[in-house]
Each structure stands twice: as C-alpha cells, then as structure tokens.
Amino acid sequence: MIVPEYGRTLKAEEWSPVIDMLLVGQHFVLTTHENSDGDGLGSEVALALVLKALGKEVSIVNPTEVPPNYLFLKRLYPMALFDNKSEEAIQELSLCDVVVLLDANLRDRMGSLWPHVSFSQEIGRLKLASVDHHLDPDDFCDVMVCENYASSTGELVYGLIYALQERLGRELFTPEVAEALYVAVMTDTGSFRFPKSTPYVYQLAGDLVSKGADAAEIYDRIYNSLTPNALKLLGAALSAITILDNGNISWLFISQDMLKLTGSKLFDTDLIIRYLLSVPSVRIAVLMVEMQDGRTKASFRSRGNIYVNQLAKKYGGGGHMNAAGCLFPFSSDKAQKVLLEDLRLFLQESQQVNIIR
Numbered sequence: 001m002i003v004p005e006y007g008r009t010l011k012a013e014e015w016s017p018v019i020d021m022l023l024v025g026q027h028f029v030l031t032t033h034e035n036s037d038g039d040g041l042g043s044e045v046a047l048a049l050v051l052k053a054l055g056k057e058v059s060i061v062n063p064t065e066v067p068p069n070y071l072f073l074k075r076l077y078p079m080a081l082f083d084n085k086s087e088e089a090i091q092e093l094s095l096c097d098v099v100v101l102l103d104a105n106l107r108d109r110m111g112s113l114w115p116h117v118s119f120s121q122e123i124g125r126l127k128l129a130s131v132d133h134h135l136d137p138d139d140f141c142d143v144m145v146c147e148n149y150a151s152s153t154g155e156l157v158y159g160l161i162y163a164l165q166e167r168l169g170r171e172l173f174t175p176e177v178a179e180a181l182y183v184a185v186m187t188d189t190g191s192f193r194f195p196k197s198t199p200y201v202y203q204l205a206g207d208l209v210s211k212g213a214d215a216a217e218i219y220d221r222i223y224n225s226l227t228p229n230a231l232k233l234l235g236a237a238l239s240a241i242t243i244l245d246n247g248n249i250s251w252l253f254i255s256q257d258m259l260k261l262t263g264s265k266l267f268d269t270d271l272i273i274r275y276l277l278s279v280p281s282v283r284i285a286v287l288m289v290e291m292q293d294g295r296t297k298a299s300f301r302s303r304g305n306i307y308v309n310q311l312a313k314k315y316g317g318g319g320h321m322n323a324a325g326c327l328f329p330f331s332s333d334k335a336q337k338v339l340l341e342d343l344r345l346f347l348q349e350s351q352q353v354n355i356i357r
C-alpha cells in the first residue's frame with residue numbers, strides 16, 4: 001500500500017472489526033445517504049464489487065434516486081430505489097444479515113430505510129456498519145469507522161480494500177473497482193481542489209488510474225452531462241443570486257415554481273452552489289431549495305476557518321468544516337428568515353474567533 005507523505009491513515013488492524021463483519025456476513029445491503037452524491041455512490045459500488053468477488057450476496061439499495069450524471073455507475077453494479085413501494089428493495093432488506101452505510105454517520109440520513117433497518121437491528125436480525133468521514137457521528141451502528149481526516153469515504157474504502165487484501169492474501173482491485181473509487185474521491189475533493197487533497201490523495205488517485213480508472217472519461221461523464229433542463233435552471237439561478245453584507249454572504253433560494261418552470265429536479269441543484277462561492281469576498285455561501293413536501297433544504301459552503309457544519313448542526317444537519325447542510329422542517333419563508341438572522345450572527349462570531357486566533 002502507498003505510504004502517505006503526511007497525515008493519518010488507518011492501519012490494517014484498525015479495520016479488523018469491519019473486516020470481520022464483512023467476512024462473516026453472507027447477504028449484504030449497501031446504502032448511502034439521501035440525495036446521493038459521487039462519494040456515497042462510488043464507495044458503495046466499489047465495496048459491492050469486492051464483496052461479490054468474495055462470493056457474497058450483495059444488493060445496493062438507496063433511499064433516493066441516482067442523479068443522472070452518476071447513472072453510468074449502474075453499468076458497474078445495479079442499484080435499487082427504496083421508496084416503501086419497491087417489493088424487490090423491501091425483500092433485499094428483509095433477507096440481509098449486514099447493512100453497510102457509506103458516506104453518512106447520522107441515522108436520519110438513511111431516510112426511508114432507517115425504520116426498516118432499525119427494526120431488524122433491534123430484534124437481532126442484522127448488523128449495521130458505517131464507513132464515513134464526516135464530523136459528529138450518531139451512535140447507532142454495531143461497527144462504525146468515521147475518520148474526518150479523510151478527503152472522502154472513497155479514500156477510506158480504498159484503505160479498507162487494501163486491508164482486506166492483506167488479510168486474505170489476494171488481489172481485490174479491478175478496473176471497475178478503481179473506476180468507482182475514483183468517482184468517489186474526485187467528486188468529494190472538488191476534482192482535487194479542496195484542502196484535504198493531500199499528497200496521499202494524489203498518490204491514491206494515481207494508483208487508481210494505474211489500476212484502470214480513466215480519469216478524463218470519468219470527469220466528462222460527471223461534469224459535462226447537464227440536461228437542457230438543468231442548464232435552464234442554472235441560468236435562472238445565476239440571475240437570482242444575492243450578495244449580502246458587504247460581499248461576505250452569497251445567497252440563493254430555489255423555489256418549487258422555479259424547478260417546475262425549468263422542468264428540473266432536486267439533483268439538478270447540486271452543481272449550482274459552486275458558483276455561489278466564486279466571488280472572492282464571499283465567506284459563506286447558502287443555497288436553499290424548497291422541497292415538494294414543504295420543507296426546505298439548505299446547503300452551506302465556506303472559506304477558511306468558518307465551521308459551517310456547526311451552523312448545520314444547530315438545525316439537525318451536519319457535514320464538513322467548509323461544506324455542510326440541513327433540512328428545515330418548515331416553510332421556505334420561515335426558513336429563510338430564521339437562517340439569515342442566524343447566519344449573520346454566526347459569521348460575526350466566526351470572524352471574531354479568527355481574529356483572536
């Protein structure tokens with residue numbers, strides 16, 4: 001395994017509780033968080049391929065649909081949608097003895113799967129494991145590896161597979177596994193732009209390319225695959241961005257009317273937030289999206305030592321230091337008013353702390 005130039009990586013023995021569960025289990029369901037992204041999807045596909053190669057029965061069952069720009073991952077491994085109506089997905093959950101949650105450390109992020117998983121876990125029918133890299137985990141799993149030093153869950157799964165190889169004495173990486181992990185790591189590092197893109201992460205990416213991942217093709221599939229409706233939404237959104245408080249805050253609200261007018265869906269909003277942080281003076285960017293059920297989804301991005309995960313945590317969410325989100329259980333009008341007031345106070349307090357430091 002590649003030795004990183006600096007930073008922490010888990011040793012093979014630290015993976016032992018997870019490996020033991022993977023080797024003992026026979027029927028697996030892998031899942032990720034609601035409104036899935038490249039890290040969660042790529043990680044679960046890579047692990048599914050490895051477990052399948054070990055002779056396990058493996059299904060991927062997710063709480064929400066796969067965004068269009070990641071549908072190519074279904075070519076590597078099939079994915080089912082759990083919506084309380086899918087008999088196939090319900091059956092998979094009822095038959096499995098191990099559920100592995102990837103790229104999430106909060107029970108609520110499992111969405112519609114959680115009540116089913118929780119019930120089976122309580123009666124001793126299944127074990128639940130989580131591999132994740134976010135802050136502030138819940139205590140709800142039988143085994144959890146949550147290391148926020150990692151750039152992505154894909155980075156952790158990469159180390160897990162190497163540890164499995166060491167335990168079993170056999171090669172487990174294939175071009176397909178490498179492709180899925182490259183998707184995970186590339187997307188969660190912002191194409192290797194974010195602060196956690198350490199020399200080790202670049203080495204990891206190079207190793208995956210040497211194992212068969214096509215970096216240029218993967219980038220093209222993910223970032224150059226916008227639908228015409230998504231482009232219409234992007235145009236409408238860019239014209240609606242508001243810059244507040246002397247350029248410190250960028251703010252955008254996307255209503256259900258805007259989504260319907262452009263024929264867009266929730267996952268079409270994911271690429272928009274990058275534009276909110278493109279103004280150099282902006283310290284915090286906020287994207288709010290009105291949901292069909294009346295709730296409001298908020299995504300935060302920040303620069304420097306501004307811990308937006310703490311802001312998200314206040315509303316029951318979480319995430320990374322500079323990238324986090326939450327879901328407000330009330331109307332968009334109320335959510336916008338409440339958040340803007342708190343956001344200004346939060347930014348003021350964050351800047352004061354940074355001055356003292």
